Amino acid sequence: QKRWRGYYVRKYIHNYYALKKYLEAVSVNNAFVRNELQEYVETKENEEKMKDLEKKEKEMKYQARKMHYLLSTEQIAGIYNSPFRKSPDPMELLLRNSKPLSHRRKQVKSPFAYELYDWPTCKKPPAFVAALPLPPIGRQKPQGPFRDTAEVLWQRYKPLEPTLRVAESINSPLEKAREGIKREEWRNPIHDNEFLPFSSYNKNENEKYEPSLCKSGKYVREAYGTKHFREVYPKKWIADKDFRTVAPSIFLFEKFGKSYSRAGQIV
Incomplete structure (x- = not known):
């Protein structure tokens, strides 16, 4: 039985050659x-490289059309066509083969044009049909x-x-009553001292004129x-003479206010 079980297992369950073929097929x-x-x-x-190249080519063509003013002329060489180089820059060749960008002109609408004229389907102004009057409502x-x-x-x-x-x-x-009283007092104020003009003010003998501080002194x-x-303040002087100046006075300044000119002569 032991040998039979070993033979049966190796042939039908764990077959070495079948497993080897399976592994070869998997490999x-x-x-x-x-x-x-x-x-x-x-x-x-x-594909990614081709897309990147196409994108770069489009960008280069757009930049060439945008910077078409840098193209060299017969008289002046451009920045991409240096005279110190053997051959011009590839950007110079691209500028020669490209066209400049065209300026887009804005479509200015006429102020007299009707708004519905711009519709693609309308060639003439539409005629609006007035709605028919509604029938009377039954009572x-x-x-x-x-x-x-x-x-x-x-x-x-x-x-x-x-x-x-x-x-x-x-x-x-x-x-409310207090507010009303305040409004009446503000509207109808009562002054005990009536305003009297200057002429009638001096007629009153009991009241005297009180001058202000600015007008009390002599003018x-x-x-x-x-x-x-x-x-x-000469009373506070210690000596009778005034102080002497160290530097001598200016002779021209001493004549200020004392000399007058007569026909260009100083007197």
């Missing part, structure tokens, strides 16, 4: 799948549980019945600012 299938995936990746990379009572028209109108236009909070004022009656032209520019 072949894996190699085939790997090749297919590698080809797919390469095609995708090539028969509509079928259904509807109330009378007079009752509905009375409920719609009935007078307002405000609540106590809305009808009454926020302020108390005492505050005299002050010497400060015209004769001298500092106050001098």
Whole structure:
């Protein structure tokens, strides 16, 4: 039995040769799948590269059309056609083969044009047909549980019945009375001292004229600012003579206000 079980298991359950064939088939299938995936990746990379190249070419063509003013002329060489180079730059060749960008002109609509003229289907202004008048509404009572028209109108236009909070004022009656008194006092002020003009003011013997502080002194032209520019108190002097200046005075300044000219001569 032991030998029979070993023979049966190795032939029908764990067959070495069948397992070897299966593994060979799996390896072949894996190699085939790997090749297919590698080809797919390469095609995708090539497509991405082609798209990038096309995008770059479009960008270069657009830039060439945009910078067409940098193209060199017969008299002056452009920035891409340096005389120190053996051959011009590829951008110079691209500028020669490209056309400049055209300026788009804005379509200015006429102020007198009708708005509906711009419609692609309308060649003439449409003629609007006036709507037909509606038929008169019958006065028969509509079928259904509807109330009378007079009752509905009375409920719609009935007078307002405000609540106590809305009808009454926020302020108390005492505050209202105080505000009214303040307004009356501000509107009708009472002055005990009546305004009297100057002529009638002097007629009153009991009241005397009270001069202001500015007008109480004698009107005299002050010497400060015209004769001298500092106050001098001779009583406070220690010596009888004034201080001597260290530097000599200027002779020309001493004649200021003392000499006059007569026909260009100084007297």
